[in-house]
Amino acid sequence: MSLNLRSVGILGTGMCLPEKVLTNMDLEKMVDTSDEWIRTRTGIVERRIADPHTPTSVLAEKAARMALENARIKAQNIGLIIVATVTPDMVFPATACLVQDRLGATSAAAFDLEAGCSGFIYALASGAQFVASGIYDYVLVIGAETLSRIVNWEDRNTCVLFGDGAGAVVLGPVPEGYGILGMDLGSDGGGADLLDVPAGGSLNPASEYTVKNKLHFLRMNGNEVFKFAVRIIGDSALRALSSAGLEKENIDFLIPHQANIRIIQSALKRLKISEEKVYVNLDRYGNTSAASVPIALHEAYREGLIKKDNIVVLVAFGAGLTWGAAVIRWSADI
Ligand code: ACO
Numbered sequence: 001m002s003l004n005l006r007s008v009g010i011l012g013t014g015m016c017l018p019e020k021v022l023t024n025m026d027l028e029k030m031v032d033t034s035d036e037w038i039r040t041r042t043g044i045v046e047r048r049i050a051d052p053h054t055p056t057s058v059l060a061e062k063a064a065r066m067a068l069e070n071a072r073i074k075a076q077n078i079g080l081i082i083v084a085t086v087t088p089d090m091v092f093p094a095t096a097c098l099v100q101d102r103l104g105a106t107s108a109a110a111f112d113l114e115a116g117c118s119g120f121i122y123a124l125a126s127g128a129q130f131v132a133s134g135i136y137d138y139v140l141v142i143g144a145e146t147l148s149r150i151v152n153w154e155d156r157n158t159c160v161l162f163g164d165g166a167g168a169v170v171l172g173p174v175p176e177g178y179g180i181l182g183m184d185l186g187s188d189g190g191g192a193d194l195l196d197v198p199a200g201g202s203l204n205p206a207s208e209y210t211v212k213n214k215l216h217f218l219r220m221n222g223n224e225v226f227k228f229a230v231r232i233i234g235d236s237a238l239r240a241l242s243s244a245g246l247e248k249e250n251i252d253f254l255i256p257h258q259a260n261i262r263i264i265q266s267a268l269k270r271l272k273i274s275e276e277k278v279y280v281n282l283d284r285y286g287n288t289s290a291a292s293v294p295i296a297l298h299e300a301y302r303e304g305l306i307k308k309d310n311i312v313v314l315v316a317f318g319a320g321l322t323w324g325a326a327v328i329r330w331s332a333d334i
Helices: 024-028 035-042 056-071 095-103 119-132 189-194 208-212 222-243 261-271 289-302
Strands: 008-016 021-023 046-048 080-084 109-113 139-146 164-173 179-187 253-256 311-318 322-329
Touching (some): 008 056, 008 119, 008 289, 008 322, 021 024, 024 035, 035 261, 046 164, 056 080, 056 095, 056 139, 080 095, 080 119, 095 109, 095 139, 109 119, 119 139, 119 164, 119 289, 119 322, 139 289, 179 222, 222 261, 222 322, 253 261, 253 289, 289 311
Parallel strands (some): 008 179, 080 139
Antiparallel strands (some): 021 046, 311 322
């Protein structure tokens, strides 16, 4: 069998953030915490919170519209929409189908993908296969979350960390040598209980008991997730580089998952790259889970920090446990 795979790159990016800002000072009034603790332990200063009438699909749709406009691609030409999320509008139908309808993407297949905070990288890898194989020309990949809906606002260990938002990219064919050059995806379900929302699925369906015991909220073993993140973020980036035939010295720009500034600093040390080569916005948005990498990518590109021919590494880790990294040579025509 001969495979004539096409090169696949990012043709346009977009993002959407709710207007409401929740600062560390606001949180001081809600739980036993302090601005100083949150800043020094995480680097987060404020985060965005969606209003009660804005579900994940609305943020996803707005980010998608911006990405389509920037890519100069019509919604009708999109062959597939993937929404990476842990906070879908409903258990089913897929949030991607709601987005497909509102965009008028009449030729698009649509599905959701769940891989925790690594979801966007998983979705990028999945969407890229359809373009590479020639099955679809254009794929919309969205990371969108309303984490505020599943955070226990009485738990200071977790509620200070997360925020809402969405980021999107349009994938399409690019000249040979550009686009996604290498990937690394992985999982370790042995760590499933380190970060979960235990109820609401087939294991613990919603009941008076699950509600009473707050089992519909996110639970996390922060220390263990921290140790895992510090190890995996460098490992995964290096494996993706190696699959592209590149080394850490080749990195022009790094877009890491925005969970904790100390995790990002450990990655810089491991990859031996300077602070100017990494994008950080967790101070403004906190951890937006699957939306964090595409939001950061959009901002970095719009700020002119990513230029043609740059080698850009995206890397994330999250619930599952999961992790993923992608190495991209930024294409000429975006
Ligand atoms: N304010 C004040 N004190 C707090 C707060 C808070 N918001 N949260 C925890 N503390 C307390 C703890 O209770 C503990 O007190 P104790 O010693 O009396 O028990 C103390 O601070 C220290 O707690 P640690 O957990 O040791 O603090 P640490 O420095 O490890 O930071 C943190 C905690 C920020 C959660 C860190 O472990 C972390 O960032 N982990 C990774 C989290 C992450 O990235 N999660 C997302 C994964 S991606 C996804 O898929 C969603």
